[in-house]
Amino acid sequence: MSNLAPVPELYVSYESAQKLKVEAGDLLSWDLTPRQICDLELLMNGGFNPLKGFLTEADYDSVVDNMRTADGALWPMPITLDVSEKFADGVEPGTDIALRDQEGVILAILSVTDKWVPNKAREAEKVFGADDEAHPAVNYLHNIAGPVYLGGPITGIQQPVHYDFKARRDTPNELRTFLRKMGWRRIVAFQTRNPLHRAHQELTFRAARESQANLLIHPVVGMTKPGDVDHFTRVRCYEAVLDKYPAATTTMSLLPLAMRMAGPREAVWHGLIRKNYGVTHFIVGRDHAGPGKNSQGEDFYGPYDAQDLFREHEAEMGIEMVPFKHMVYVEERAQYEPADEIADKDKVTILNISGTELRRRLAEGLEIPEWFSFPEVVSELRKTRPPRAKQGFTVFFTGFSGSGKSTIANALMVKLMEAGGRPVTLLDGDIVRKNLSSELGFSKEHRDLNIRRIGYVASEITKNGGIAICAPIAPYAATRRAVRQDVEEYGAFVEIHVATPIEVCEARDRKGLYKLAREGKIKEFTGISDPYDVPENPELRVETENVDVDHCAHQVLLKLEAMGLFSGQ
Ligand code: PPS
Structure with missing residues (x-):
């Protein structure tokens, strides 16, 4: 039975907060990263109870080694404030620092008691099971998190501001108040970072029935695994399923947690948070909270390690565990059943669509059957993930x-x-230099800046479903790679090397620039007095x-068609 008395929060009273906010204006301040904002919110609202702040060094060592804080409380996840070396140099234990969100709003004060350089390899091994950057949290640890940790108690001033789905967000105490008001004493929570389909609905129904409990759908809307469906889309899907x-x-509440995908430790952590x-x-x-495959192509954790540790x-x-049943659809009986309870397995047709298969069907605009999901959910997913032939993309010419x-x-x-069908924007070298980069010359630094600007605009166009055609010289492979990365977050990047040899370009000399370059009147001229890295693996x-221009453009169209980006209809 639930004890619904309030959990301790780290906020001061409204009046003190107003006063502190003014005083904190003079403190050294740290601009929190998105992950730190999630952690801070749950520290302050009691979601991470019994923690009272970012871990001290002794707590950190103990959590990493034994899954317990130094005073013995079970806590499997290091909640640390990672900062840059430069910032850490100006902070000594004994000082207070203001913690600000990304707009500069002061959310809390950290009274720094500890400052240390963590052994990240050890943290990776102990907490995540391997120092392997294929694990998203290990990648974060080594490549995104700062090198120095600060620890100490938090004085909470205000909650991070959320503009989305406000009515669906509850602090632990707000949810406790609701549960108390409803008279719910047994509550089973379902944690998720994915859209809910029929199988999930069936398993949550069963879990609630078996544990004779009310159901809380408790999706994570802080940070999940990179590449997941964004939380805006997911919440719209959940709302459709909630009906x-x-x-x-049944009720639903959104949890601003930054997941680590730490499997067994994460499951225990999730349990402690839900208890709060x-x-x-x-x-x-x-x-549970599996990170996918490691760099050897094997699973990081065994499939039931999380259940065992829990x-x-x-x-x-x-808090009691309800082990998740793997539900599959039995066609003959037109219903979902737990896979391990089907006695007549070889006499019935068992249907299942994996996450990868679902993504493929969405990408290709193929049918997603009603037995698998709800039409409302599929329609939301299709809006966010239109088929490739309707997605934005970038064609990047270089030469x-x-x-x-x-x-x-x-x-x-x-x-x-x-x-x-889709808006098209041409970002030609000359046009860009006139409108976006008029102050730039042709040094390596300026060329890189120019190309990164083109990449930024192209990635925005791609994100918003348009087609960006770029045509700069873009002589450096590393810069082209960086642009590819920017664009590929949102859609396809099609690199096309226009492989006209330098002698032919010089012989054509349409603008008379090669002559000037040979005479030394134009410096740093690509191919004459400046380098060009030939693309090694362009798409085309x-x-x-x-060859006439029309034929060249047609070759590009055929390539786009082969990549599924253009249907020609
Ligand atoms: S870069 O390297 O990608 O930033 O160059 P880009 O912006 O595409 O260059 C556009 C045009 O600038 C003219 N131009 C030069 N090109 C190369 N090197 C030097 N030093 C130079 N100075 C001027 C050149 O005409 C490029 O136009 P395109 O369309 O490529 O012929």
Whole structure:
């Protein structure tokens, strides 16, 4: 049975907060990262009870080694404030620092008691099971987190501001108040970072029935695994599914947690957090909070490691585990059943669609059957993940001046506009230099800046479903790679090397620049007095000698069609 008395929070009273906020204006301040904002919110609102602040060095060592704080409380996850070396140099234990959100709002004061350089390899091994950057949290630890940790108690001034789904967000005490008001004493929570389909609904129904509890759908909206469906889409999906549950027994609340994908330790952590939210039962599935494959292509954790570790600590945590059943659809009986309870397995047809298969069907605009998901959920997912032929993408031409990039790019633009469907923007070298980069010259530094600007605009166009055609010289492979990375966050990047040899470009000399370059009147001229890294693996290489422009542009269109980006209809 739940004890729904309030959990301790770290906030001071409203009046003190107003006063502190003014005083904190003079303190040295740290701009929190998105992950730190999530951690701070749960520290302050009691979601991370019994922690009173960012871990001290002694607590950190103990949590990393034994899953307990120095005074023995079970706590599996290091909640640390990582900062840059430069910032840490100006902070000594004994000082107070202001913690600000990304707009500069002061959320809390940290009274620094500890400052240390952690052994990150050890943290990775002990907490995540391997020092392998294929693990998203290990990657974060080594490549995103700062090198120095600060620890100490927190004085909470205000909650981080959220503008989205406000009515669906509850602090532990707000949820406890709701549960108390509803008279719910047994509550089973379902943790998720994915959209809910019919199988999930069935398993949550069963979990609630078996534990004779009310159901709390408790999705994570802080940070989940990179590449997951964004939380805006997911919450719209959850709201659609919520209508299929009986309102009298089920509720949903959003959890601003930054997940670490730490499997077994994460499951225990999730349980402790839910306990703080007033929950009595917690569903733990196969491969709970699993990070995917390691760099050897193997799973980081065994499929039931999370359940085993949870079971080991269940009594101490005071929250009961409801093991997740793997539900599959039995066609003949038109219903979901737990896979391990189907006695007549070889006489029935068992249907299942994996996450990868679902993504493929969405990407190709293929049917997603009603037995698998709810039409409302599929329709939300289709809005966010339109088929490839409707997604934004970037075509990036690179080659010498006079190679024919602009001419082919123009022809391609016209052909794509003729086909219609998506807006097309041409970011030609000359146009960009006039409108975006007029102050830049042709040094390596300036060229890089120019290309990064083009990449930024192209990635925004791609994100918003348009087609960006870029046609700069872009002589440096590393910079092209960086642009590819920026764009690929949102859509396809199609690199096209216009491979006209320098002698041909020089012989054409359409702008008379090569002559000036040879005479030394233009310095740092690509191919003459400045380097060009030939693309090693472009999506397409086009030759322009004795080939007309129309044919070159057509080759590009065919490539786009082969990549599923253009349907030609
Ligand atoms: S870069 O390296 O990608 O930033 O160059 P980009 O912005 O595409 O260059 C656009 C045009 O600038 C003219 N130009 C030069 N090119 C190369 N090197 C030097 N030093 C130089 N000075 C001027 C050249 O005409 C480029 O136009 P394109 O369209 O490529 O012929």
